Amino acid sequence: MKKALLAAIKLLLTITCLAQQPNYGSIKGQIRTKDGKVAEGVSIFIKELNRTTIANNDGVFKLNTIPEGTHTLIVTLVGFTDIEKTVVVKANEITQVDLQLAISNTELNQVVILSNKSAFKTNRVSSTLRLQSSIIEIPQNIQVITGKLINDQQIFDMLEGVTRNVSGVTRNEHWDNYANIFMRGSRVAPFRNGMNVSTTWGPLTEDMSMVERIEFVKGPAGFMLSNGSSSGLYNVVTKKPSGRTKGEASLTLGSFDMYRATIDLDGKLTDDGKLLYRFNAMGQAKNSFRDFDYNNRYTIAPVLKYLVDDNTSVTLEYTHQFSQVNMIGTNYVFSKKGYADLDRNFTTGEANFAPTNMNDKSLLTILEHKFDDNWKFTGQAAYFNYTQVGMSMWPDGITGDEENIMARRVYLSEDYATAKTGQFFINGEEKTGSVNHKILAGFDMSDKINYYDWTQSALISDLDIYNPVYGTVSAEEMPVFDRSIDIKVRGLQYKNAYNAFYLQDELGFFDEKLRLTLAGRYTTIKTSTIYSGEFKASKFTPRIGLSYSINPNTSVYAMRDQSFTENYGTDWEGKSFDPLSGTNIEVGFKRDWLNGKWNSVFALYQITNDNILTADQEHSIGTQQFSKQSGQQKVRGFEADIRGEIAPNLDVIINYAFTEAKVSKDSDPLLIGSQVSGTSKHVQNAWLNYKIDNGSLNGLGISLGYQYQVDRKPWFASDSAIQLPDYFRLDGGLTYTKNKMTFNLIVNNILDKYLYSGGYYTYNETYYWQAEAGTNFRLSVGYKF
Known part of the structure; x- marks a missing residue:
């Protein structure tokens, strides 16, 4: 394994050394809505480079180290029509781009907030939580784990490192089929797209390949969702169509x-x-x-x-x-x-x-x-x-x-x-x-x-x-259980x-x-x-x-x-x-x-x-x-x-x-x-x-x-x-x-510690x-x- 790690690190370093260094410029701008209000939390994406940034609370954004040439900006915010704009970047110059968003007539409130493409922070909850206010205005502690953060940490299901991203959330031991997540003193209810999916021993924990984000709502949440525990819930929001190819x-x-x-x-x-x-x-x-x-x-x-x-x-x-x-x-x-x-x-x-x-x-x-x-x-x-x-x-x-x-x-x-x-x-x-x-x-x-x-x-x-x-247990020794009667009986x-x-x-x-x-x-x-x-x-x-x-x-x-x-x-x-x-x-x-x-x-x-x-x-x-x-x-x-x-x-x-x-x-x-x-x-x-x-x-x-x-x-x-x-x-x-x-x-587990939970x-x-x-x-x- 150590050889594989060294080989992977050498590969990454070799790639970086071979990277070319073109002339760079910057793109800066401010985004407002048609009524003149600043548009905070807007996602600005450079199509050719796979680069993303998020506008701050004043609608201002800046993208540095952009190669000289022509690029396509894609600007998205839930409830508004996407903008595609061609921008020419010149070396050692700042290209100013100011844009206005128009209310969309076709993109009804998406289940997924398209603007939240930053790795760690987001400003709004998904529509599956049914709230119309930004997170800072909601009188409750709600933490969102974005899809990009999940990918960066290589989390493949709820049994892995999801819990590290929210205060006080831990995973207790159990089998490999469902997530036993604790917070504020008790097991939190598992939700999917705003629906309580808990059963006695299930459901099967969601694979992150289909997940857009995970929202941890702390404290009772019956006012906005179906029944959850007093400690809170985690809401897995699955990926939905965005309207872009x-x-x-x-x-x-x-x-x-x-x-x-x-x-x-x-x-x-x-x-x-x-x-x-x-x-x-x-x-x-x-x-x-x-x-x-x-x-x-x-x-x-x-x-x-x-x-x-x-x-x-x-x-x-x-x-x-x-x-x-x-x-x-x-x-x-x-x-x-x-x-x-x-x-x-x-x-x-x-x-x-x-x-x-x-x-x-x-x-x-x-x-x-x-x-x-x-x-x-x-x-x-x-x-x-x-x-x-x-x-x-x-x-x-x-x-x-x-x-x-x-x-x-x-x-x-x-x-x-x-x-x-x-x-x-x-x-x-x-x-x-x-x-x-x-x-x-x-x-x-x-x-x-x-x-x-x-x-x-x-x-x-x-x-x-x-x-x-x-190897001492023979096939003849293994029990054959009676499943002839339907489990419903x-x-x-x-x-x-x-x-x-x-x-x-x-x-x-x-x-x-x-x-x-x-x-x-x-x-x-x-x-x-x-x-x-x-x-x-x-x-x-x-x-x-x-x-x-x-x-x-x-x-x-x-x-x-x-x-x-x-x-x-x-x-x-x-x-x-x-x-x-x-x-x-x-x-x-x-x-x-x-x-x-x-x-x-x-x-x-x-x-x-x-x-x-x-x-x-x-x-x-x-x-x-x-x-x-x-x-x-x-x-x-x-x-x-x-x-x-x-x-x-x-x-x-x-x-x-x-x-x-x-x-x-x-x-x-x-x-x-x-x-x-x-x-x-x-x-x-x-x-x-x-x-x-x-x-x-x-x-x-x-x-x-x-x-x-x-x-x-x-x-x-x-x-x-x-x-x-x-x-x-x-x-x-x-x-x-x-x-x-x-x-x-x-x-x-870089330190190779013997880690466990039990009783x-x-x-x-x-x-x-x-x-x-x-x-x-x-x-x-x-x-x-």
Whole structure:
């Protein structure tokens, strides 16, 4: 691997040395709308060079080190007609370009904000969050991870380094199929295009090849989206047609025999530009630092958008993700003696284990209609289907004089889940006297059903964990589970449904400097299981927020909001749990620095959660584990997020979060005051990227970043005293861009640390953990056309 790294670095240095040095000039300008207002956050793209910049808060932009000659500028901002302008650049001169944007009659509010092409910072949320204000004006902490940043960091799915880019967000251990993301004291709900896609164990985590951006909304968000947890949600926004003809392809080679290819095609299917398309596809074959382990995937995501007329559009999106892994659970390490007692490449798997196959399919339809310049209707409906067929591995225990003999038990692992979701809402602006109103009103509904079966199991050959000998499990020894009965009949069933009405009015006073948000949501939740029948509950959750702009670049806010969500599962008697409820109180400070080059957000909050599930030790026996509604948890914290260009060509992400999450009420007095499972008290991350834009090294970029977590509590731990060690991971990379080609080398875990997360089971007195790979690399080559 070291030889491969040295060869890749030499290749990049050779390319830079061979780069020609033409005569350079600059392009500078200001962009306004037709009514004379400055257009902040506009994307300015040089077609021939694949160079992009973003206009600051005064609409001013500048592009340096542009080769002498004729170039084409493409200027884009959501809701406005694109501009293509030919510009002649002369050596050692600044070419002045001032432009005006006109409101588009055909590009209805895109699901993706086309202007946000900067690597780190963006000014607006996507339309799937339904808000009409800029991020600095919203009385809530919302952090956006752009598609360009995802590409630069070579993040391929939610299980990788996404969490480093947002304060206080961590990934807890689990299998290779879904992302178990924690923030503000609990697991955050996974959303896709504004829809809650969580199931009991799914869905399959999104591959980043089809993702435009990821938005982390902190705190309750029921006022603008379907039900999410009190800690917040992450919203994966998939790529949609842009109306411009373009494409991109990439190839990646990496450690552990990784081979990956992606393609992204975007354009028009008809000459009149009414029928648009977007097509993304990905294929990946990857082994692991553990023997016999692998993760082979493919993704297909076609999208069609039809512009019926100047005011109406229809979008149809289909997504199919497939993943094949070795038997689930073989990537865990077990010991009676303590964490990190075995090599990180230890596995309980075997070469002849049958794979587990996962399929995630979804169909999304969006109807958008503009009544006029102030009012718009959006309706969207989706169908999600997730299947998992295979087996899983979990030990009965570890025995022997040296505590070395593991009894390996293989379980049937099968899951079938479907979800139907519908959302209808209107956005509008009106004025009453001197008060401006931004109105959001809508109706949400969802119906989810999940069948799973892991009731069948069998023991196979024991394994000496300190001297493992593989290949002893014959084909005859492997169990053959009975799948003759449909899983909808034999499987354990969870059914969760809800419907809700909501209304929000953001009132703007004193020329929009002071903004008061008043909102309410009435939600009815229905759950049912094969044990307890149907459970139904309703609740009204109000929201009040206040945001004040001290100046155009600085704002302060305060808010109070509530959440009300389904509580998956049943207790030992098979009875459904009451819904989860949470109340969040928050204050914050937001500022754009250097007139929008970089921004900062600082927030203080307190969340009170009720009806929290904890382990039911009284009724849990062996592998039969139950949960109970233990009472209440309180989470207090401070968050700081800084992102953007803090100096010429130097982009940074720096964040820190202090999280004090404690059990405040519980039937077990010993648990009161203990740290909530899955939380880290201190989380601090940084990512720095410096790009050279002149001289012989023009186009070369250097990145370095780390993730640091302190006082980590295991996600699933029966013993409140068990803690995980502190976590520190250092990553870095080199990039080189020349015209339409980009070379990207990323090295993860540079210090080769033994990193893991896990817990302790009291029922068999065993430590378990899931290790990360040691030093590893990825080298990607991308071409835009």
